[in-house]
Amino acid sequence: MWMVQKVFWKQVHDSIISVLIGDNHNLIEEIVGLTDLCNGCSDCVKMGESCRGYGPIYPSFLEKYIVPNHFDNLVVGDPFFDFIATKSDSLEEWNLPMISCRNLTIDCAEMKIDLTNLVSSVTQMPLKIVEMMMKKWKVKSVKINSRSMIKDIFNYKHKEIIAPFRLTDPFATTEKSESKLDHVELNLTRSSKCTRGITTEEVEEYRNVIANIRRMFPTDHIKITGVYVQSSTLRELYGVLNCLKETIYHENQ
Numbered sequence: 668m669w670m671v672q673k674v675f676w677k678q679v680h681d682s683i684i685s686v687l688i689g690d691n692h693n694l695i696e697e698i699v700g701l702t703d704l705c706n707g708c709s710d711c712v713k714m715g716e717s718c719r720g721y722g723p724i725y726p727s728f729l730e731k732y733i734v735p736n737h738f739d740n741l742v743v744g745d746p747f748f749d750f751i752a753t754k755s756d757s758l759e760e761w762n763l764p765m766i767s768c769r770n771l772t773i774d775c776a777e778m779k780i781d782l783t784n785l786v787s788s789v790t791q792m793p794l795k796i797v798e799m800m801m802k803k804w805k806v807k808s809v810k811i812n813s814r815s816m817i818k819d820i821f822n823y824k825h826k827e828i829i830a831p832f833r834l835t836d837p838f839a840t841t842e843k844s845e846s847k848l849d850h851v852e853l854n855l856t857r858s859s860k861c862t863r864g865i866t867t868e869e870v871e872e873y874r875n876v877i878a879n880i881r882r883m884f885p886t887d888h889i890k891i892t893g894v895y896v897q898s899s900t901l902r903e904l905y906g907v908l909n910c911l912k913e914t915i916y917h918e919n920q
């Protein structure tokens with residue numbers, strides 16, 4: 668089934684490149700999602716050289732992207748983080764491309780499953796790498812897309828140097844980043860656990876999310892978007908708003 672899907676994705680990807688885009692790749696302003704069908708092939712990396720919006724980036728972006736460019740929005744997520752976090756022994760190994768980027772979108776699955784030990788946990792991000800990106804690429808704003816998808820991982824282990832970090836970790840020990848951002852958005856349109864965590868009493872660890880965002884991505888403006896609340900009574904709605912308030916002011920309590 669997986670192989671059939673893969674072949675289908677490749678056909679869709681190749682048709683988009685050859686039929687829809689053809690010789691007009693220099694005119695494409697934004698291309699987001701196509702790389703998920705090919706794991707960031709050379710054609711997609713090449714197209715990124717003239718785009719304002721691009722991603723998600725794959726490890727090939729590190730090797731093949733050579734043209735300086737300014738992106739309005741660059742998407743980074745699990746494939747890139749997993750590669751960096753598991754293959755690297757030192758931060759100096761990573762020569763991030765010479766680009767700049769106004770908004771960095773971090774798009775991650777909410778949960779991962781370690782198939783070796785059959786345990787699930789909240790997805791980690793390589794904190795030091797994210798900081799490097801923000802600094803080197805002069806990022807002004809960050810959007811975090813929390814997706815409800817569960818990601819299967821075989822014997823997944825971060826290298827120690829990368830400092831794995833979860834937004835649900837206790838916030839008191841989270842190191843404060845130096846770069847102050849114009850604004851940060853937590854997008855929960857495709858979220859399940861994080862939304863439940865900040866609007867109900869069900870998943871207590873998500874109370875740390877906003878406090879951690881304040882430390883990792885310092886800003887005066889945090890926006891939470893895409894929270895769909897099903898409540899038929901004012902009493903239910905009051906409970907949701909109360910949980911949201913507790914999450915937002917958790918560090919002050």
Ligand SMILES: [Zn+2]
Nearest residue numbers: 705707708711
């Ligand atoms: Zn491609």
